[in-house]
Amino acid sequence: MSLQQTLVLIKPDALQRGVAGHIINRLAHAHLRMVGAKVVKVSEKLAREHYKSLSDKPFFEELIKYIRGRLHGEEHSGVLAIVYQGEDVIAKVREIAGATNPEQAHPKSLRGAYGRVTTKGQIENVIHASSDPQEAEREIKLWFSPYELTHVIFPVKSVSRNGKKDWRLK
Ligand code: IDP
Numbered sequence: 001m002s003l004q005q006t007l008v009l010i011k012p013d014a015l016q017r018g019v020a021g022h023i024i025n026r027l028a029h030a031h032l033r034m035v036g037a038k039v040v041k042v043s044e045k046l047a048r049e050h051y052k053s054l055s056d057k058p059f060f061e062e063l064i065k066y067i068r069g070r071l072h073g074e075e076h077s078g079v080l081a082i083v084y085q086g087e088d089v090i091a092k093v094r095e096i097a098g099a100t101n102p103e104q105a106h107p108k109s110l111r112g113a114y115g116r117v118t119t120k121g122q123i124e125n126v127i128h129a130s131s132d133p134q135e136a137e138r139e140i141k142l143w144f145s146p147y148e149l150t151h152v153i154f155p156v157k158s159v160s161r162n163g164k165k166d167w168r169l170k
């Protein structure tokens with residue numbers, strides 16, 4: 001067992017369908033601690049950086065549109081970003097999320113229950129969850145500043161005269 005953090009993104013399709021509350025409820029039952037949360041309008045740059053390991057995939061451009069909310073109407077052009085902390089939280093949240101493709105996900109998992117594959121073949125799977133500790137650290141540092149979390153989870157450095165802190169680079 002080890003104390004970990006993970007990044008969850010409740011994706012635009014989940015916000016459009018009004019199931020963000022259900023997703024948060026399910027995660028709450030797993031006794032995880034929420035240490036940061038915010039709604040983010042996802043820039044092109046943030047989307048590409050977040051999914052950079054998939055940039056050579058044929059679905060990459062559609063994925064960028066999807067995470068930016070461009071497939072779910074202007075009023076749903078955001079994601080809800082949450083950092084959870086807990087024992088083995090990375091695997092726990094992945095288990096609750098289910099398989100990447102909602103058609104292959106367990107029906108009681110979040111993706112099995114709320115996701116779909118559109119007739120065009122676009123995977124809409126309602127949630128992102130970091131897959132390992134390295135990915136979690138990279139993603140949390142990408143989406144959150146230290147002062148947006150309830151406590152210090154990675155080393156920080158002072159960056160400016162106003163005393164604001166930023167993540168210390170490895
Ligand atoms: P994960 O989200 O389960 O970790 P990844 O392989 O890291 O899955 O892919 C990231 C995201 O890219 C998926 O959640 C999904 O939105 C999208 N994606 C992955 N594979 C496909 C595909 O074959 N077609 C369309 N979209 C995909």
Ligand code: MG
Nearest residue numbers: 129130131135
């Ligand atoms: Mg992944």
